[in-house]
Amino acid sequence: MKLSTSSTFDVATVANTRTYQEAKTFFDFMNKFVSEVVEGFSKKLTLGDNFNYSERELSVTHATPMNLGNTPYTTVFIRSRQTILSHKIEQNNKADTVLTVYFKSPHAVAAKSAIWSSGNTVKYEVLNANLYTAGDGVTFEGFSNSANNGTFVVAAVNQNANILYVVNPFRTDAKQDEQRTEYLSKPPQPQKITLGILN
Incomplete structure (x- = not known):
């Protein structure tokens, strides 16, 4: 389960208030910050992991496997503007890494x-x-x-x-x-x- 600032209260209740509109940038930042911190703790990251970290920009379709090639990995993080329900990473019969992402939005x-x-x-x-x-x-x-x-x-x-x-x-x-x-x-x-x- 993804823990984030936005999920700790009913956003729909406060989204139209002046306070929320003025502080939206702050809430967006905290949502991202808390999500990444919790994910980092859950995967037991260390300071040394920061030096072995790399990023890739991808375009993926809901529930459609994407071949990432012969990419070695130990831990994967995914960030997206669209809410992600879950994801799956597996090896195919050619030892390639295959990523499947399931988006929550309609x-x-x-x-x-x-x-x-x-x-x-x-x-x-x-x-x-x-x-x-x-x-x-x-x-x-x-x-x-x-x-x-x-x-x-x-x-x-x-x-x-x-x-x-x-x-x-x-x-x-x-x-x-x-x-x-x-x-x-x-x-x-x-x-x-x-x-x-x-x-």
Whole structure:
């Protein structure tokens, strides 16, 4: 779990206050500072680690593996303007380092159908269900029935059929089902991150 200044209080409650607006730069600095200090302690960094530290600027897409090549590492830090839910680092069969980043922010989803399942659950057929997991916030656009558009939470994923089961409070029956011939919207767009590596 990422501990930061912004997560210790309800930002939504104070974001519109004059005090917060005037001190926003300070809060942003403290958020970054506390996050990096806590991460450093959790990974047991030493003073000597500062001399073996290097950075790489990367552009990565949500849940899409990126090959970093034959890059040796012992510890990795990731900074991003978009909130990161988690990340995974592993070695492939060629001994290359592969990085996969999962962003927390809602993702624009390429979908071509919205079929009611039960209750408030709607099945959206998407271009690649492997990019999403239960709990993700997802955004759909371009459907003729406005009830099928919006930002919702993924309840379950059928990767084999490329189906997202989404909680859509605007749907309670099959009257607004849609089936298109083309995928609507766009897949997740690349986000810039800073990758810190201890060699």
